[in-house]
Amino acid sequence: MFGNMPELKIGHLRAKLPIIQGGMGVGISLSSLASAVANEGGIGIIAAVGIGMNGGAIEGDFHEANAEALRQEIRTARSKTDGLIGVNVMIALTDADRLIEVSVEEDVDVVIMGAGLPLKLPRFIIEKGFDNIRTRFIPIVSSSRAAELIFSHWGKKYSHIPDAVIVEGPLAGGHLGFKSAELFQAANTLENLIADVISAMKPFERQFQRPIPVIAAGGIYTGEDIYKFLQLGAAGVQMATRFVTTGECDADIRFKEMYLDCQESDLRIIESPVGLPGRAIDNEFLQSVVEGEKKPFKCPWKCLRTCNFEKVPYCIAKALILARRGKFYYGFAFAGANAWRAEKIISVHELMDAIKNEFRHESRIMRPDKTQSRPCLAFDHA
Ligand SMILES: Cc1cc2nc3c(=O)[nH]c(=O)nc-3n(C[C@H](O)[C@H](O)[C@H](O)COP(=O)(O)O)c2cc1C
Structure with missing residues (x-):
């Protein structure tokens, strides 16, 4: 793996870059950020949580307001890109099934299911049948146990398994899939979790005769980080925090x-x-x-x-x-452990270029036959 980043394959989908932009609610990743990421070759994700509240107070049916706002946001994103667009749905939401239904009706490329174990699938998916649905389904887990539980449950109950799995480690922003006491345990580093989940997926790959891409998330900030996790066997990464400080991110400048x-x-x-x-x-x-x-x-x-x-x-x-909306007297910002590293607001295009360069640079340094010819640095002799 030298030079350019490889593409990410999920079922029939091909993303030019192995980068999924993590869904960020409420209203931080909508059509503007998602379409900008998709235009650069990544997978852009609209966060569905509370999406109907973005326009102000909701009068009437809260769930229907969310469903309609999500439909419009997907259509707006589609009007700005031919790239890959998905939706993040938190399973803990009371309207999770409805938001998944709208996403499938609108033919999004992926539905990413976070904040809860997606064991019971919405009835309309079963009635429609996976063969008639183009959308790919990807759960987020924080342990190999959770991954096994989801994959074996789907396998037994639906004779079908998710199309990929995102492993989110303890450095992520937003809600975390660990108890507070587990967050800083050595066994729970993303590096360890990725290895665990890759090996837990092997029996399912054999049983269902297809690869299961394992995607790393949480604290991945640079092209160097991406290189490291691809070397560890991840098929791609999900990144959120680094996309917040872009011009296209849908949040207020504050x-x-x-x-x-x-x-x-x-x-x-x-x-x-x-x-x-x-x-x-x-x-x-x-x-x-x-x-x-x-x-x-x-x-x-x-x-x-x-x-x-x-x-x-x-x-x-x-x-x-x-x-x-920038009203911090009444609220607060979720952020990943690397949020402090941002120095300025740049465009998604500039960010993707920077990440590609970081990746290329790292792949050159780490290339085994190049390590010998690394230029001598002053401190090498100190
Ligand atoms: C502001 C913010 C909001 C988030 N909202 C959601 C969300 O609505 N649903 C979800 O599954 N994950 C959410 N996340 C988690 C991200 O999608 C992502 O997996 C994680 O932050 C990756 O780590 P990173 O931010 O260090 O790149 C959020 C993260 C941030 C920073």
């Missing part, structure tokens, strides 16, 4: 500036009302939650299966949608 202004020490783990830990940039809003100043609220939506709105101190959907 959201992107939170990333530019933060320090490494500002990134912290929070206990989210979703019932999972999450990584975010610390701010006054999060401080006031810790200090117990936020109180249980009324909930007009019940958007999450796992949120007990009478007990949790704030509405996470509201906090995230307001942060997306």
Whole structure:
């Protein structure tokens, strides 16, 4: 693997670059970012969570507002690119099935299922039959156990398995698939998890007679990182944090500036009302939650299966949608462990060029026959 990045193959799909842009809710990755990534040869992902709230307060049916907004967003993305477009659906959402249904109706290339184990498939998929659906399905897992559970359940119940699997490690942004105590255990590094999941997929590859691409996510920031994970056997990577500081990212400029202004020490783990830990940039809003100043609220939506709105101190959907609009007094920004590294806002085209160069450079340095002829550096003799 020397020089250019290889393409990513998922079933019949071919992405020119092995990069999936991670779905970012609420409203951080919509049609603008997703189509820009797709135009560069990656897979652009629209985050479906709370998508109907982007235009302001929802009056009427919350679920139908989300479904309609998602449909429009997919169509807008399609109008801007011929590349590969997908949708991220959080399984913990009460309208997850409906959002998957709209994505399939709109023929998106991939549906990525995060924040929960997608064991029970929506009825319309079973009725339609996988052979009549072009969309490829990809769960996100944080352990080989979760991957095995999903693949063996689908295999037994549906005689079909997901088309690829994303392994998300503990350095990711947003909700994390670990208990807080497990986050920093050595066994849970992304490097270890990737190796575990690749070997856990072997029996399914044999049984179903097809390759299962394993995609690495969480803390992958540079072309060097991509090179490393491809060498470890990943077929591609999912990256989110690095795409936030692009001109095309769908968030308000103040959201992107939170990333530019933060320090490494500002990134912290929070206990989210979703019932999972999450990584975010610390701010006054999060401080006031810790200090117990936020109180249980009324909930007009019940958007999450796992949120007990009478007990949790704030509405996470509201906090995230307001942060997306730059109103940090009322909310906060999710971010991956590398968010502090961003220095300026650039276009997705410039970012992809930078990543390609980083990858090329790393592949040259790591090429075995080149290591001998590496130029002598001053500190080599120190
Ligand atoms: C602002 C933000 C919002 C996110 N929202 C979602 C989401 O709605 N659904 C999901 O499955 N993952 C979500 N994620 C996780 C990303 O899709 C991705 O897998 C992860 O952040 C990868 O790590 P990286 O950010 O270090 O590249 C989010 C991440 C960030 C930074």
